[in-house]
Amino acid sequence: MFKKTSLIALAALFLTMLLTTSFVPKSLAHRSSELIKLGGLTTRVGVLADIGKNQEMGAEMAVAEINEKGGVLGRKIQIIWRDTKLKPDVALREAKSLVFDEKVDYLFGSFLTSTGSAVHDFVRRAKKLFLSHVMATFLTEERFHPYFFRYNVSSTMMTKAQVLNLLGRGFKRMYVIAPDYAYGHQTVKEMKGFLAKLCPEIKVVGECWPPLGEKDFTPYITKIMRAKVDCVYSVLFGGDQVTFIKQAKPFGFFEKIQYAGGDFAPESLRPLGLEAPEGLLGASYYEFHTPDIAENREFVKRFRAKYGEYPGYQAALCYTAIKALAKAIKVAGTTQTEAVIKALESIRFNSPLGENLYFRSIDHQLSRPLVVGETAKWPGLKQLVINHKAKLIPAEQLWHSVNEIKKKRRRSAR
Numbered sequence: 001m002f003k004k005t006s007l008i009a010l011a012a013l014f015l016t017m018l019l020t021t022s023f024v025p026k027s028l029a030h031r032s033s034e035l036i037k038l039g040g041l042t043t044r045v046g047v048l049a050d051i052g053k054n055q056e057m058g059a060e061m062a063v064a065e066i067n068e069k070g071g072v073l074g075r076k077i078q079i080i081w082r083d084t085k086l087k088p089d090v091a092l093r094e095a096k097s098l099v100f101d102e103k104v105d106y107l108f109g110s111f112l113t114s115t116g117s118a119v120h121d122f123v124r125r126a127k128k129l130f131l132s133h134v135m136a137t138f139l140t141e142e143r144f145h146p147y148f149f150r151y152n153v154s155s156t157m158m159t160k161a162q163v164l165n166l167l168g169r170g171f172k173r174m175y176v177i178a179p180d181y182a183y184g185h186q187t188v189k190e191m192k193g194f195l196a197k198l199c200p201e202i203k204v205v206g207e208c209w210p211p212l213g214e215k216d217f218t219p220y221i222t223k224i225m226r227a228k229v230d231c232v233y234s235v236l237f238g239g240d241q242v243t244f245i246k247q248a249k250p251f252g253f254f255e256k257i258q259y260a261g262g263d264f265a266p267e268s269l270r271p272l273g274l275e276a277p278e279g280l281l282g283a284s285y286y287e288f289h290t291p292d293i294a295e296n297r298e299f300v301k302r303f304r305a306k307y308g309e310y311p312g313y314q315a316a317l318c319y320t321a322i323k324a325l326a327k328a329i330k331v332a333g334t335t336q337t338e339a340v341i342k343a344l345e346s347i348r349f350n351s352p353l354g355e356n357l358y359f360r361s362i363d364h365q366l367s368r369p370l371v372v373g374e375t376a377k378w379p380g381l382k383q384l385v386i387n388h389k390a391k392l393i394p395a396e397q398l399w400h401s402v403n404e405i406k407k408k409r410r411r412s413a414r
Contacts (some may be wrong), residue, residue: 036072036335038063038322039098040081041091041109041119046213048086048111048238051267051314055109055133056081057307058315062322065302072329077322080104084115091115092122099128105335108321110134113183123147129337131321133314136183137190140363141405142412146341149364151321152285155187157370157398161283162233162261163194164393165372169281171202171231171258175224177244178235180209187235191261205229210240217244221251229257231281237263242271249277264375265313269383276384280375284386286313289378290371291354291392299352310381311352320351320368324359362402367395 040059043052059079067076080102082094091110095118098104107123108131110116116134123130124145137154153161176191178184188207195202206227208220221244224232236244241263248254254277262268262282269276288300288310299319303311311319328343329335345361353368360367373390400408 034075035078036075036329037102037104037106038077038079038325039095039102039104039107040079041084041094041098041107041115042081043086043111044083046086046239050271051111051238051312052083054267054312054314055111055318057303058311059108059318059322061303061306061315062319062326066322066326072326073333073335075335077326084110084112086112086115088112088114088118092118095119095122099126105129106131106325106337106340108132108318108325112181113139113186114181117182120145120148127337129340131325133317136186137400138186140365141400141408144363144409146364147337149344149359149366151317151324151366151368153368153370153395154365154399155183156190156400157365157395158283158285159187159190160194160398161370161372161393162281163191163198165281165283166195166199166202166231166260169231169258171199171260173227173229173231174202174204174260175206175208175227175229175232175257176204176235177208177210177220177224177232179212179237179240181212184209184235191233191235202231204233210236212240214240215243217247220244221248221253225251225253225256231258231260233261234259234263235261237268239271241268245272245276249275254280262375264384264386266310266383266385267312267314269375269385270312272384273382274377274384276375278375278377278384279388282372282375282386284313284371286311286316286353287371287386287390289385289387290390291369293350293355295350295355296352316352320353320357320366323351324349324357360399362405363399365395365399369394370398 042055063077084091106129110119110132113136116132120139129147131149131151133152135155137156140150176188178188260281262280264282265285327347328340332339332343344359348356348358358367369392371386373386374388375384376388378385
């Protein structure tokens with residue numbers, strides 16, 4: 001009797017296992033419990049630490065929202081963060097560790113041209129998808145490969161927007177100040193090209209090239225003021241721009257010379273508080289009040305509820321990148337890299353940055369607009385924003401055309 005009962009119990013157990021597992025493919029059962037891993041390359045030290053902080057906040061907010069809705073293809077997303085320390089060798093080492101040790105599915109982030117270039121070359125060889133902030137235009141034009149996507153504007157787009165912001169203001173003599181590394185030199189070169197075409201009446205009469213992370217801008221400030229120019233075109237950003245503005249104010253610099261070309265993203269203006277002069281000319285990668293669309297209003301509302309502050313541009317950028325990646329994975333129906341790349345090239349989506357955005361297939365550049373105008377106060381806010389005479393310039397008016405890119409690639413291939 002005992003043997004008979006035991007056999008019946010074993011048969012019932014076997015039947016239960018058969019019904020619950022044998023008709024579910026092992027690959028699906030395994031996949032649904034796996035994480036989709038993202039390797040985040042950020043910066044937590046130095047003059048760009050606040051930018052890295054916003055990068056992480058925006059990305060984690062996007063992941064939380066996706067996971068609360070069940071993830072993608074039934075899988076939750078996880079970000080594994082690594083600090084590049086703003087050094088290309090560290091960025092490359094961390095990217096390799098994320099790919100080979102952590103087995104991440106995709107990489108995203110990075111900031112400087114130097115760190116981005118190192119990872120750009122690595123992912124081409126490793127055939128690993130990399131969504132990046134890095135603005136250097138040559139990474140998506142002359143050195144294009146299919147594994148690199150830019151969710152920020154390119155340096156070309158930012159520079160043209162800044163020059164368009166100079167139109168009709170009566171400037172004649174200009175001085176240039178830019179950080180002495182690849183991004184600074186490339187940006188100034190492009191700026192001069194746009195200036196010759198759009199504002200030929202403005203002449204560049206001098207240039208300053210401080211190192212990235214300069215602590216004392218006094219020699220540069222006095223040199224510019226002695227040149228008797230009516231405007232200075234600045235490619236400074238982050239902590240360098242903050243330091244320059246603070247040190248220039250006691251000289252009465254901004255009463256005598258128009259500061260133009262400024263990086264006035266929220267992260268850049270927040271450290272200055274209300275010390276920042278009004279009426280500075282510049283562009284912002286993102287403003288919490290512009291564009292005035294539902295996606296941006298809701299994003300700002302949720303971000304403030306979660307973190308107690310307004311989002312910076314890195315928060316909006318990384319939030320957009322991860323939401324776009326999630327949509328591409330869903331469209332592809334797989335996390336396989338080549339399929340996700342094709343999906344990223346085909347999708348359209350709305351984000352805090354704008355509506356009906358897309359990655360252009362020829363260079364994988366996101367079609368996001370830029371805000372230009374003048375710094376001004378905002379009611380109740382303890383920092384300035386781009387608000388006076390502000391306008392949104394579409395990407396299609398700022399980037400190189402398809403034919404221009406093809407010509408550049410033919411020249412670089414010779």
